[in-house]
Amino acid sequence: MNAFRKLGRVAGIAFTLLAAAPAIAATCGNDASGFERWLGEFRREAAGAGISASALRALDGVTYSTQVIGLDRNQKHFSVPFEQFVANRVTKGRIAKGKQMLKQYAGPLARIEQRFGVPGTILVAIWGMETDFGANSGKMPVFRSLATLAYDCRRTEFFTAQLLDALRIVQRGDLSIGQMRGAWAGELGQTQFMPSSYVKYAVDFSGDGHADLIGNPVDVLASTANYLKAYGWQRGADYHQGGGNFQALLGWNKAVNNARAIGLFADKLAQ
Known part of the structure; x- marks a missing residue:
């Protein structure tokens, strides 16, 4: 399934953090230069939003993916019979x-x-x-994809919500960190749920x-x-x-x- 159609079907869903959670305000960027700083900011703010230390280990070693950015920038919107x-x-x-x-x-x-x-x-x-x-x-590491897209300034709010909910999937024990592999934009499972839809x-x-x-x-x-x-x-x-x-x-x-x-x-x- 083309990712743009999958993202389009969930873009209108209202995503909410835990009741007492602060807003995630880590600074986005358009290249890899600020990714490590952003990831550190995101980790601290995610912990404040109720994400456990064990779930946050999913972000250990996560790097910026130019492949994911390339796929995001080159989506084709075809209208065919x-x-x-x-x-x-x-x-x-x-x-x-x-x-x-x-x-x-x-x-x-x-x-x-x-x-x-x-x-x-x-x-x-x-x-x-x-x-x-x-x-x-799909076999792409979901946390790498979502962290890259959450850091990217194009749709940071949407993908920040997805990244938080991917961490919640691990936190509540549905999937292990190692199982969190899917399509390039973070879709998971045999019918391709975005993480917020999964939660x-x-x-x-x-x-x-x-x-x-x-x-x-x-x-x-x-x-x-x-x-x-x-x-x-x-x-x-x-x-x-x-x-x-x-x-x-x-x-x-x-x-x-x-x-x-x-x-x-x-x-x-x-x-």
């Missing part, structure tokens, strides 16, 4: 794999639909389109004590359903363009073609 958009996303191979996943996770998907109202075909379609069912979740919507549906969106498909599917429910998903409503659930799919990803593709994928999975 729907048929072209779905050609490499809703493929025969993915449909076949998706049907296998529907059978493999039939029990959990039924319980997820009972709780959140989202059918398994929609969840499996999103799973397939986002990361090819977990095969391509807000991830659920421990498997009951093992951790909301693991990297290694536990049951948590992945349930958390994706929880996200959609929070964006207004209505049990049983139509999810195609013009239907009651199409806006929830746009809450997942603001690109109309993407929402339409999810619906098409789900339809094919149901056949």
